[in-house]
Amino acid sequence: LIDFSILYDHPISSPCVLWEHCSSHCCHIGSQVRTFDAETDLVILPIPEVEFEYLHRVGSPDEQWLDAKRSFDVEISGYSLKVYMQPCNLGGRCDSGLRPMICRIYPYIPLIDDDFRIAGTINATAFDLVWTPGTSEDPCLMRSAPETARHLGLLNDLVSKLKIREENLEILLWFNLAFRYLEAFKLYLEQSFPEGGDVPLKDRFHNLYLCNKTQLFLAAPEFRSRLDGEVERYRRWRSHGVT
């Protein structure tokens, strides 16, 4: 059984204290595209089925999130996973003990290499991809250079604790699959502005909104093979044993 308490009780899970200075951007991010779609939820949380089961053991998530969740099945090279997409319209007013993994490791998703080092990070949500971390227009203050360095220290510590138990390696696989998804999404966004240059934020969001609707890159062979590669890496981690 995956031990979610390693992550849930880790210092990286402490709620961000900067929310008053950013109007709690990460809990309202969908509001950025409401100009194009008034029905957009504030946040859609990806929560693996096994994590939802854990949330049910520690509290009552269905009393907190009243909006119906959707689910989809991931099938990659013989690895399968059910993921719920849970709308969250609480705008920061949630039970902090029931914040799922994605809220706890925000604002970055790491890519973990074969030796359990952090090989890269990417902004943790697709809607956040319009910003370059640490720039003056980036609303998340946790992506400033000093906060990023602090966060990376915590992420490294978290990875070192998760890798000790074989069951918990699956969490690291999820990080890597999410990283590959966001990486491909970012490329797709960049390709849709071939001229480059200074594109106004509103236009970047409109483009992001359209890219999010189509997600054509999901069928690209290059994207599929990167996902396959992450499942292979997960199997290598497991066959080499944990340290």
Ligand code: SF4
């Ligand atoms: S993580 Fe970023 S966006 Fe979220 S409350 Fe902190 S500073 Fe604001």
Ligand code: SF4
């Ligand atoms: S669960 Fe809480 S921290 Fe996460 S998006 Fe919803 S309100 Fe924000």
